[in-house]
Amino acid sequence: MATAQLTIDLAALAANWRALDALSAPSVETAAVVKADGYGLGAGQVARTLFDAGARRFFVAVAEEGATIREAVGPDAEICVFSGHMAGDADAIVAHRLIPMLNSIEQLTRHFETLPGHPFGVQLDTGMNRLGLEPVEWSAARQLVLQQNPVLVMSHLACADDASDPMNQRQLATFRDMTRGVDLPLSLAATGGILMGEDYHFNVTRPGIGLYGGLPFTDAQPVVRLTIPVIQVRDIAAGEIVGYGGSWLADAPTTVATLSGGYADGLIRAMGNEAVLFHGDVPCPLVGRVSMDLLTVDVSHLPEIPESLDILGPYQSVDDLADAAGTIGYEILTGLGPRYSRRYT
Structure with a gap:
């Protein structure tokens, strides 16, 4: 054979999910990030393996990725879309029962007008300056958004690969302040945040690179x-x-x-x-x-x-x-x- 062989150990993938799941309390849901074709390893096989291991919530980058994941995991899982509700996404969101993580006032308006009553989540910007409602935007929109019953409110850590970076504590404090009084599932931690302990876990964690054998999860099995x-x-x-x-x-x-x-x-x-x-x-x-x-x-x-x-x-x-x-x-x-x-x- 002239081509190289890429061997993907699905048992190791499942073991890594279970190990990261065990690092948080039983009351904390451990989801799985399967964007970019399951980090290059085949989204369908990856998602199916993680579903069998116990994951019931999956995250993708864009709505177009949702179809493969829905086909792999069936109807009994939530599939969240980090990029939110982009123009032209409505058909895919409905067809594959996706949950857009709304990032801006524009996206909130688009979703509420186009798909009223369809489940959604919200991303908050706690200092990474990439995606999400900034504190002043959230303050203005918060009451209206919460009345629509989002299924998840989340943010993302910029420096979680270095647990000693003071940015982690600043973002944690900002997230707590922005979600004070919010009685909904909250999520801040991906792989690095999980490893930093229960202060970062909230209700839902979202491991990504650690599932696939990458740092900062040094105990990961090679996949x-x-x-x-x-x-x-x-x-x-x-x-x-x-x-x-x-x-x-x-x-x-x-x-x-x-x-x-x-x-x-x-x-x-x-x-x-x-x-x-x-x-x-x-x-x-x-x-x-x-x-x-x-x-x-x-x-x-x-x-x-x-x-x-x-x-x-x-x-x-x-x-x-x-x-x-x-x-x-x-x-x-x-x-x-x-x-x-x-x-x-």
Whole structure:
């Protein structure tokens, strides 16, 4: 097979949801964020697995993502849309029984006029300045909104990947102030917020990256393994270059394997000459630039020529690989390309 194989461990995914669920009180609902095609792993399979594990509320980014999730989980789950009620969304919201998380006065007006009586939630801006009603807007609209019985009032933490960042406490205080007297389900914590303890949990938590094996959930089980086949192996002499631009120069005779994967598959160009791949537990350095479809790897130290190497797996997480590329694990996961042969276990 010329394409790489992406193996997705659904049992590990379910175990991560259960572990994050166990970090909050039994009275706190643990939802699941499955946007961006289930963080690149296949929204239908991911949502179905998490539903079987116990999740009954799911979050997607846009209404168009809701159809896949509804088909996967059936009628007995809530599907919330972070982008709210955009122009043209009404048909999808009704057809798939979606719950838009309304973000602005404009969206409140659109929803109440277009779909009166249809369930909705509200997002509040507590300092991230991205989505949600700002405090002055919420103060003006609060009474009218609460009379319409939203199913959830939420906000989002900007710096939860660093528990010591004072921004977390400021946003917590703002959220408490903005929701004082609100007798409705409240939500502030995604993965990082869950790990910061019960002060951040409120009624609903929304784990995302932690489900898929990413930081800051250091106890997560690895969910993905990416195995890339070797196309060709060659011996090069000292003083020869490898790859575009001659960015790697052999200082000794070297055995180099060319693998079938590249930046067209989400293996970011910036990791050239920085990342490693693995043969079992033996690291093999990436040499030369990442090209569109190919990687070149030093396998001189291996006792045999490998048929394939792992770039993600038990010895290298999405965050390890992200460090080599100067990015974050989210980008590695969501960039995993369509050419991979996918196998669910």
